[in-house]
Amino acid sequence: MNYVQATQEITVAIPEICSDLENTDIRNSYHLIEFLTDKIKTMIRKNDTHCLSRCLLMMDEIYKDGDQMVKDAIENSFIYSLDNCTAFCDKEYRHLIFGHLSPELQQVYARQIYSHSI
Numbered sequence: 001m002n003y004v005q006a007t008q009e010i011t012v013a014i015p016e017i018c019s020d021l022e023n024t025d026i027r028n029s030y031h032l033i034e035f036l037t038d039k040i041k042t043m044i045r046k047n048d049t050h051c052l053s054r055c056l057l058m059m060d061e062i063y064k065d066g067d068q069m070v071k072d073a074i075e076n077s078f079i080y081s082l083d084n085c086t087a088f089c090d091k092e093y094r095h096l097i098f099g100h101l102s103p104e105l106q107q108v109y110a111r112q113i114y115s116h117s118i
Contacts, residue, residue, distance in 0.1 A: 001070065003026065006062045007021065007026055010062075013058050013061075017039050029070045030076075032070075033062075040059075044089065049096065057100060064102070
């Protein structure tokens with residue numbers, strides 16, 4: 001799936017963000033993932049766990065079915081920003097957030113974190 005297909009999938013799966021998505025100029029995979037990451041950050045701050053869980057599951061689906069550009073955008077934008085997104089969350093909330101990520105994305109996150117700490 002490319003970013004155009006992923007955008008269509010998001011509009012179906014998460015109707016709450018459709019109007020924002022339609023008003024955003026999505027030109028490539030990075031724009032799409034940055035948009036979705038910003039929405040996830042907002043949901044984390046607002047403690048909107050219902051929509052947040054659907055967004056995180058959608059991110060997993062996009063990663064699983066996405067082309068290489070989509071996967072790279074997720075790894076380099078979304079995964080990279082997870083620590084920043086969850087920095088002020090309590091331990092339980094952070095655990096809930098990471099619990100919604102697929103084992104594959106959790107592995108990407110761990111690899112990225114541990115490669116930067118060396």
